Amino acid sequence: xxxxxxxxxxxxxxxxxxxxxxxxxxxxxxxxxxxxxxxxxxxxxxxxxxxxxxxxxxxxxxxxxxxxxxxxxxxxxxxxxxxxxxxxxxxxxxxxxxxxxxxxxxxxxxxxx
Amino acid sequence: xxxxxxxxxxxxxxxxxxxxxxxxxxxxxxxxxxxxxxxxxxxxxxxxxxxxxxxxxxxxxxxxxxxxxxxxxxxxxxxxxxxxxxxxxxxxxxxxxxxxxxxxxxxxxxxxxxx
Numbered sequence: 649x650x651x652x653x654x655x656x657x658x659x660x661x662x663x664x665x666x667x668x669x670x671x672x673x674x675x676x677x678x679x680x681x682x683x684x685x686x687x688x689x690x691x692x693x694x695x696x697x698x699x700x701x702x703x704x705x706x707x708x709x710x711x712x713x714x715x716x717x718x719x720x721x722x723x724x725x726x727x728x729x730x731x732x733x734x735x736x737x738x739x740x741x742x743x744x745x746x747x748x749x750x751x752x753x754x755x756x757x758x759x760x761x
Numbered sequence: 762x763x764x765x766x767x768x769x770x771x772x773x774x775x776x777x778x779x780x781x782x783x784x785x786x787x788x789x790x791x792x793x794x795x796x797x798x799x800x801x802x803x804x805x806x807x808x809x810x811x812x813x814x815x816x817x818x819x820x821x822x823x824x825x826x827x828x829x830x831x832x833x834x835x836x837x838x839x840x841x842x843x844x845x846x847x848x849x850x851x852x853x854x855x856x857x858x859x860x861x862x863x864x865x866x867x868x869x870x871x872x873x874x875x876x
Contacts, residue, residue: 679862681864690866691852691866696861696862736804744862746857749796751808754804754805
């Protein structure tokens, strides 16, 4: 099956903990993204990687850091989570090219207590 | 900076009718790409249709079509013969080449199709 896969589906943690989310795509794409979707459904880009290189880094707190081992994987680490980090984190991928549509994973819902 | 605005928060339509969802965008670039995505109740986000700024013809895919009005910076999504399963949140998005490959999304419009 070719798609974008994310783990875990859900994660509940306490303020100050560290969390990591995994994303893998089997579509053969060379660009991957992380988006954050808040409780109002607003979708915002966080990071974008092309062939393991960071090409987009929006203004996100420094506690967020993406990690890419190869072009099929893009993980997201959050050090010392805060309540406002509660959201759905969506991974996506696309081929290179501004016309290319993005394929989204199912998302990871993070709840920070 | 780029901005995408969807002013319709929610729309309800009867099945088998046609619905139009509005979207306006802002960019200083002459070349850009506009997309519509659908997010189902399960949270899945799927690509529906795309319009390239340099193309005059409105894009059409299945029962989705676009109303691209470049002078008004507007890209409306038209769904004909709506079905219950079209009920979802619809997002308009824009990509500008000069800003990398990121998508800038609108706020989304909730579509409810009833019998």
